[in-house]
Amino acid sequence: MLNRISTFFYLRPRLVLALMLIPPLLWFLVVYIGSLMTMLLNSFFYLDGFTGKVVREFTLKTYLKLLDPTNLQIFGRTTLMAVLVTFACILIAFPLSYYMARFTSGRFKTFLYLAVTIPLWSSYVVRVYSWKLILAKEGIITWFANLVHLNGLLDAYLKLPGVGGTSLSISPTGIFIVFVYIWLPYMIIPIQTALERVPKSLIEASSDLGARPSETFRTVILPLAFPGVIAGSIFTFSLTLGDFIVPQLYGTSSYYIGKAVLTYQGTSGNIPLAAAFTMGPIVIMIVYLLIAKKLGAFDAL
């Protein structure tokens, strides 16, 4: 009996393929693509200010609202933060990735690899939380500043407009530090992967031809690592654009895209505006991905 069923299916590979493919395909088309479509649809509806209900009529009103100066500011602020976080991640990640790829092997490399991936997989909320302990007014940073008698400098920094706040744990600087901290592994791994692929012979050839180590680094290693940097930046950039947890916990009253979306859909029930707002990061990411593709980042993945 089993044999016959087995033969039946063996002779009909297309049927087996359909049986395998339909469940995941259906799930993704209905649940995921379907949801994305409703989001797109919602962004063309609008919220009636009087009744507080969503009016299901086609309109571009909601998109026009995105052009309000406050909303444009939110886009600008978030994009600037994403750019800064990405650059900081590159600066911190590169030496570690370079060290891992070129100067370690065997068990030590595995150990370092684990040391980078464990934070990547361990609880995101908890990692965000951990900096509250450090940046709090009574926390380690203040303690350390007092220890080395630099508390005056810290206070002066906190008074600076644009970066300071009541304490580091409620300031744009705080948001920046936490973002860099939580997304850093996403930058380390692609750069390391790209550097691992640089053939040893190429580096030897470069030095045989008389290049100094710094020249080899600049003209051989750096260009080959570049796709990895771009790949990592896709993560750091996209994750920063869409996050609302960090600005919510460490932010002053100024909004970021994620926080704005959360507020619109939550307290005011304005799902159309939240949906339209979300199109922002999607468009920014698509542009970014197209640029990345031109720069050859996908060949490295």
Place this chain on the structure above:
Amino acid sequence: MPSKSPAQPGERASWILKISAIAALLFLHIPMWLIFLYSFTTEESAYSFPPPGLTLKWIPQAIATPAMQDALFLTLKVAALATITALILGTLAAAAVYRYEFFGKEAISFMLVLPLALPGIVTGIAMRSAIGLMTIPFSFWTIVIGHATFCVVVVYNNVLARFRRTGGTMVEASMDLGANSFQTFLHIILPNMASALLAGAILAFSLSFDEVIVTTFTAGNQQTLPIWIFSQMLKPRNRPITNVTAMLVVLITAIPILIAQRIVASSHDTEGNK
């Protein structure tokens, strides 16, 4: 230090490089250790450093907190169901992509990775839109469906990688020796796949266990553990309990991840020995 270095003979990492690498590692790890330290501080309403004293009393208190327990059980239930769903869907998709040629094959991987690659808020607000538009009530199931969707890709990646490495020769041999598809599946495919499935399941489970962004939009008033911790952080009522819970979450997620890494690494090793 490793004896065999892939760098050029005689070339050493400069001390600037070493220090920057160590600094980056410390930056990644110290904050996590601090959570452990603060779980034992005697202080109730501040984060003073150094802690004025150490105590073990918060641990039993945290474990006995009903809201924490409820959140933990909800999270475990969601993660378990999301993992099972992801296992089924991810394995089916991986098998189809590995075994067959069909139109749109390239698009499948792309579509599966989208929920994880796009900012979490996109998936979140998309599902919130669907829930709003079709007036679906928030429930346990809305959370599970959201989680399963972004968990599929980790199972898919693990299983597909294993398929590609094991190749089809064993399956062909089994069929040639007269086994039917079911026997081949039971005796050849499943044992070969088992550790990849386990690793995928662990990763999917911890992904779901931690998730907060998509969950915010699909949970309504229900609180999973990450959402509970987040709400505690927003309005700090009981900091010691939050600290201990945070520590427990790190332990609960880190240990399975270590196991999953081991599994993946050991399967690479056996592959190399063949």
